[in-house]
Amino acid sequence: MARTAGFADPFWDEALAAGMHGLTLSRTGPDARFTTNGRELLNMSSYSYLGLDENPAILAAAGEQLLDSGMLNSSLSRVRVRLKALEEAEERLSSLFGADVGTVTSCAAGVWAMLPLLASGLLTNGVRPVVVFDRFAHFCLQSIRGLCAVETEVRTIGHNDMERLEDICKTNEVVVYVGDSVYSTGGTTAPMEKLIELQDRYGLYLFLDEAHSTSVLGKNGRGLALEAMGDINSRTILVTSLNKGFGASGGAIVFGPLSDRSRRARALRNGGPFMWSQRINTAGLGAIIASCKLHAGPDLPVLQSRLKTAITAFDANYPLASANPLSPVRFIPVGDERKTIRLSEALMDLGYYVEPDFFPVVAPKEAGLRIRMRANMSSSEIDLFIKTLKRVIPSVSGTPECEMQSMEASRR
Structure with missing residues (x-):
């Protein structure tokens, strides 16, 4: 435990100081939006894959x-x-x-x-x-x-x-x-x-x-x-x-x-x-x-189909070699923990919450952004988010796209 904490604690502390962890909200809005510190954010890391936590x-x-x-x-x-x-x-x-x-x-x-x-x-x-x-x-x-x-x-x-x-x-x-x-x-x-x-x-x-x-x-x-x-x-x-x-x-x-x-x-x-x-x-x-x-009723297949549509829309515009078409989860590798936190912070400034993941959630030096699709996510929301993502990643991470693809391939 001490060895884990010794490596991970500085990054958890940095994420907390940057406002990526420890956010406080009183109530979520429709479609996984929430307000914190006067800012409305679209939660791109929500586990509610079918949107049922708002049903x-x-x-x-x-x-x-x-x-x-x-x-x-x-x-x-x-x-x-x-x-x-x-x-x-x-x-x-x-x-x-x-x-x-x-x-x-x-x-x-x-x-x-x-x-x-x-x-x-x-x-x-x-x-x-x-x-x-x-x-x-x-x-x-x-x-x-x-x-x-x-x-x-x-x-x-x-x-x-x-x-x-x-x-x-x-x-x-x-x-x-x-x-x-x-x-x-x-x-x-x-x-x-x-x-x-x-x-x-x-x-x-x-x-x-x-x-x-x-x-x-x-x-x-x-x-x-x-x-x-x-x-x-x-x-x-x-x-x-x-x-x-x-x-x-x-x-x-x-x-x-x-x-x-x-x-x-x-x-x-x-x-x-x-x-x-x-x-x-x-x-x-x-x-x-x-x-x-x-x-057990007729609504579930409809929601599953909508989720699949959202997943397909993301993959069509932001293809990742490791993307699993059956999974609503997408991981964008960055590598460096501090770069990952800065990237997450930049996306928050533009209205999106995307969680930065690092050790012990993933291996040391394999940090990255975790994105999750939802059935109640529109194609226009996905399209706008991807445009923002493409603009932010190179400018914040400083990692060339070809290098990021190589890092991603090494995780497979």
Whole structure:
């Protein structure tokens, strides 16, 4: 931790001083606009891929559930007392995903609850597995590596290096592969066809983060992995956000098939405060229930189509070699952390908030700008933003376009 802080702290402090971090706002406007310090900004880094965090039905359901329940929280462990709204939310999620789904306070909490259990062998018939991380696995997954290493052997492989993963499967009794389904900090998408093949051939366990895939992809917004699998199997665990594309609150763990709740029971007993102590509050549960209804209805395919249009419009005018057409996330590499902060600051001066990303979110000296598309983003907004982006990047970063393309290619 000290080494991480020693490298990263100066840049976090600089971003805070420049006003790129620590912004305060009281209320967002339509289409992810917000006002801070008297300036209206268009948020180009919003996680609300489908614009559902502003959906009137979801907002109303959050308030109604709070008033109906007469309490913000149950104030007791969910193991002992369950709110009716919690039960309904999880039943609706399970029906939507066609799997046994439980809720947690965040996607990261789901990782911290489940990944150590997998590493310990408690979910793999008592055999401690070799845990293999993809190089570009999200930071919330990577942050638990140390705890996994206390339990078992941990390895890292190159991004989507299925040949290396198969070699590990050949020489070890149980292997767990940890990665994203749709990557947001480098990388593309998980090679689901090959991963399913390795499951069939070697019994590989999968632990995948679906935070940037849920709602965006698949029937009913079930995400990339379940769309590829059809039905989840007993050797797969998914964690996801119910905030980002889903437009509600908290996170979810997809434990496995609906017919087998033994993994959920084991997690509730052994997942610590991430599972049995904290829970999503009543308003958040109301929002989840309303979003489930929306995801099961005719509006979701329309929103997914609009998001795809926005992604296509960006890529047509600002092509990036690493762009993944399935993902709403775009990363523009700059390299130098301070240049990245200055670039973000210049864009803010022109009316756009674009987050500067640097270590530990990405590797040292691989800093850059993260942009996210939304379904409620118009083509004219995208066009104007891209014109601004093209004007600002060379003048602020001082990095020739050809060099930036080379840096981007090195990340793939």
